Amino acid sequence: MSFNQQFDQYGAWRREFASRLKLLTEWMKAQGLLNAPVEGQLLQLQAQARSDKVMVAFVAEFSRGKSELINAIFFAEYGRRIMPASAGRTTMCPTELGYDPGIQPCLRLLPIETRLQPQALVEWRLNPEKWLHVDLDVSDPLQLADTLQKVAEVRQVSLEMAHALGFFNDSQPENNPHRTSDGLVEVPKWRYALINMAHPLLKQGLVILDTPGLNAIGAEPELTVSLIPQAHAVVFILAADTGVTQSDLSIWKEHLFSSGHETNTRLVVLNKIDTLWDALSTAQGVQAQIDRQRAVSASLLGLPLSQVLAVSAQKGLVAKITRNDALLQASQLLVLEQVLGQGLIDQRQKILRHATAVVINNLESEARRSLNMRRRDQAEQLVELHGLRGKNSAVIKHMRRRILQEQVDFAVSGTRMHAVRSAHDALLKNLVHLLSLPTLRVELAELTAALKRPGIKLRLKKTYGQTFLHLREALQSAQTLTTEIQARLDTAFRKINAEFGFSLQLAQAPGLASHVQDLELIERSHLHYLSLGNVVLLAQGEFSDRLVRALNSRLRMVFELALGEVELWNKSASAQLDAQMHDRRCDFIQRLEAIERIGQAISTLEERIAELNVQEIRLQGLEVQLGALTAQLLDPQALPVASQEPAINAPAVCIACA
Numbered sequence: 001m002s003f004n005q006q007f008d009q010y011g012a013w014r015r016e017f018a019s020r021l022k023l024l025t026e027w028m029k030a031q032g033l034l035n036a037p038v039e040g041q042l043l044q045l046q047a048q049a050r051s052d053k054v055m056v057a058f059v060a061e062f063s064r065g066k067s068e069l070i071n072a073i074f075f076a077e078y079g080r081r082i083m084p085a086s087a088g089r090t091t092m093c094p095t096e097l098g099y100d101p102g103i104q105p106c107l108r109l110l111p112i113e114t115r116l117q118p119q120a121l122v123e124w125r126l127n128p129e130k131w132l133h134v135d136l137d138v139s140d141p142l143q144l145a146d147t148l149q150k151v152a153e154v155r156q157v158s159l160e161m162a163h164a165l166g167f168f169n170d171s172q173p174e175n176n177p178h179r180t181s182d183g184l185v186e187v188p189k190w191r192y193a194l195i196n197m198a199h200p201l202l203k204q205g206l207v208i209l210d211t212p213g214l215n216a217i218g219a220e221p222e223l224t225v226s227l228i229p230q231a232h233a234v235v236f237i238l239a240a241d242t243g244v245t246q247s248d249l250s251i252w253k254e255h256l257f258s259s260g261h262e263t264n265t266r267l268v269v270l271n272k273i274d275t276l277w278d279a280l281s282t283a284q285g286v287q288a289q290i291d292r293q294r295a296v297s298a299s300l301l302g303l304p305l306s307q308v309l310a311v312s313a314q315k316g317l318v319a320k321i322t323r324n325d326a327l328l329q330a331s332q333l334l335v336l337e338q339v340l341g342q343g344l345i346d347q348r349q350k351i352l353r354h355a356t357a358v359v360i361n362n363l364e365s366e367a368r369r370s371l372n373m374r375r376r377d378q379a380e381q382l383v384e385l386h387g388l389r390g391k392n393s394a395v396i397k398h399m400r401r402r403i404l405q406e407q408v409d410f411a412v413s414g415t416r417m418h419a420v421r422s423a424h425d426a427l428l429k430n431l432v433h434l435l436s437l438p439t440l441r442v443e444l445a446e447l448t449a450a451l452k453r454p455g456i457k458l459r460l461k462k463t464y465g466q467t468f469l470h471l472r473e474a475l476q477s478a479q480t481l482t483t484e485i486q487a488r489l490d491t492a493f494r495k496i497n498a499e500f501g502f503s504l505q506l507a508q509a510p511g512l513a514s515h516v517q518d519l520e521l522i523e524r525s526h527l528h529y530l531s532l533g534n535v536v537l538l539a540q541g542e543f544s545d546r547l548v549r550a551l552n553s554r555l556r557m558v559f560e561l562a563l564g565e566v567e568l569w570n571k572s573a574s575a576q577l578d579a580q581m582h583d584r585r586c587d588f589i590q591r592l593e594a595i596e597r598i599g600q601a602i603s604t605l606e607e608r609i610a611e612l613n614v615q616e617i618r619l620q621g622l623e624v625q626l627g628a629l630t631a632q633l634l635d636p637q638a639l640p641v642a643s644q645e646p647a648i649n650a651p652a653v654c655i656a657c658a
């Protein structure tokens with residue numbers, strides 16, 4: 001299957017998955033089993049399933065064929081090259097292709113001069129008026145390709161300006177751009193390009209990132225710090241004839257590979273295998289050369305052989321356009337598409353399934369507990385009513401008084417629940433503070449000041465290391481506090497359960513270890529900026545500013561995520577308490593109502609007993625439906641929703657609230 005077909009299928013799977021989630025949400029709501037935090041989580045999962053963005057980044061030295069490969073994999077249906085691809089340096093700025101239904105198809109370009117200002121790319125994205133906006137006519141491939149040529153535009157600036165923009169580095173002269181006879185330096189005209197078009201794959205959430213080769217990667221910290229590490233798959237391209245050159249290796253080491261980094265989302269492509277085809281060699285001989293190059297490259301880059309593939313992007317593109325199957329096969333493009341698509345989709349499905357499993361398991365056990373409580377309350381009512389058989393009105397009155405007294409006692413005990421809540425809130429406040437943005441700002445203050453200090457920066461690496469150490473410590477303290485809250489709440493819940501017959505059970509506290517790992521990754525991905533080779537670059541205020549901003553926005557995401565998880569966990573504990581208190585209050589109302597109706601001879605005792613028996617059967621039915629709905633989400637092999645869709649009944653209990 002081609003990448004396009006696989007991604008299409010994945011899109012259909014996601015939509016189906018989202019509609020199953022929606023069905024479960026509606027059903028739970030109708031049965032009064034949904035509390036606000038769980039509903040929030042379910043809606044978030046639905047949104048994630050429907051609009052999950054998947055980013056594939058193409059990274060390599062210049063002229064390895066990144067843009068050509070993008071054309072071949074994604075855009076062959078246009079019948080021509082869409083992304084500019086030509087000999088020498090072509091793509092001059094990082095170019096992101098995606099789809100936003102809120103705006104017209106267009107190309108937006110951020111001028112390179114914005115590098116002289118401190119804002120990070122994420123901030124510029126929020127400022128559409130700073131970008132040059134060019135409309136795209138997606139039905140006209142020629143106009144489309146012509147417009148996209150803009151990503152190759154350059155301009156000439158003075159040496160001083162090239163320095164300020166981060167394109168001239170005296171300590172690495174071999175990477176510096178060419179100078180004209182009058183001393184000017186050619187630099188990219190644009191800093192970043194955003195292409196918005198309703199291509200079927202982009203509409204389904206695919207985002208493609210084409211990057212410029214050479215030192216352009218290093219000059220834009222956000223590429224290394226945010227965009228490339230956050231891409232779900234990175235395709236690193238080499239030339240089949242040369243294999244891994246020194247400059248390929250340094251890009252790989254600096255930007256794509258660091259020890260401990262997950263490498264299973266990396267694919268290495270030996271491109272241009274057609275340059276090895278020649279009339280004097282046999283097909284087997286050529287294949288042997290390709291196999292050798294694959295093996296050597298895999299070993300040099302430290303990857304398994306299965307992640308190194310050989311293709312001819314150009315011949316693959318030509319073959320797709322001219323519908324030449326033999327050439328398409330020889331280009332080996334479809335093999336690459338299959339591996340890329342499968343790897344990416346497996347990974348995304350795994351992430352979505354994992355997130356779903358956590359939410360669903362939690363929600364299911366809470367809902368089952370709630371249903372069991374309702375059944376138990378009803379069973380008690382039945383015993384109570386059976387006890388009334390043959391009794392006179394004095395007994396009924398006495399019973400009414402007893403229920404009223406129980407109701408009052410329960411209301412009074414509300415203050416005790418309140419005390420549990422305040423103790424919990426106080427601890428939670430400390431936890432929130434540890435993970436808050438002001439704390440992060442304080443921790444980053446020293447490093448920010450060190451980076452912003454003018455001139456050569458000494459002891460920067462040490463400050464950097466210490467800052468990250470403190471940040472890790474903050475997360476670890478948050479983890480300790482979370483464990484403490486868990487222990488206290490567990491004890492409090494056990495007491496309340498024993499006293500009031502509740503069935504409160506705390507969900508597992510969130511583990512913050514993955515966020516500590518994220519911190520380590522961020523630390524490593526930044527580290528090479530502090531190397532000796534970058535002393536001059538770091539001495540420039542603008543570069544340091546950009547670095548600070550990129551670092552800030554990445555760290556903010558980690559802390560916000562950790563805080564979100566901790567808050568959600570706490571909210572669901574409170575929601576559980578609220579739900580059980582609410583059910584208990586409803587139970588009192590129902591019991592009183594039943595007794596009153598019997599006392600006033602509006603309904604007979606036997607009628608009420610029969611009613612409760614029917615309710616019991618309905619509650620059993622609800623448990624079965626809940627099991628079926630959640631199984632559909634947890635088991636990918638389960639039957640499609642339509643074939644076992646349970647009816648959304650009116651609420652089974654809680655008549656009092658209704």
Ligand SMILES: Nc1nc2c(ncn2[C@@H]2O[C@H](COP(=O)(O)OP(=O)(O)OP(=O)(O)O)[C@@H](O)[C@H]2O)c(=O)[nH]1
Pocket residue numbers: 060061062063064065066067068069084085086087088089090091092211212213214271272273274275311312313314315
């Ligand atoms: N023979 C052959 N040429 C190829 C192949 N793939 C790309 N090329 C050519 O190599 C040149 C560079 O390709 P690009 O796609 O522009 O390379 P790039 O990696 O995007 O380069 P930059 O944009 O400069 O970073 C173009 O002339 C392509 O037509 C291939 O498989 N075989």
Ligand SMILES: [Mg+2]
Pocket residue numbers: 066067068084085090091210211212
């Ligand atoms: Mg290119």
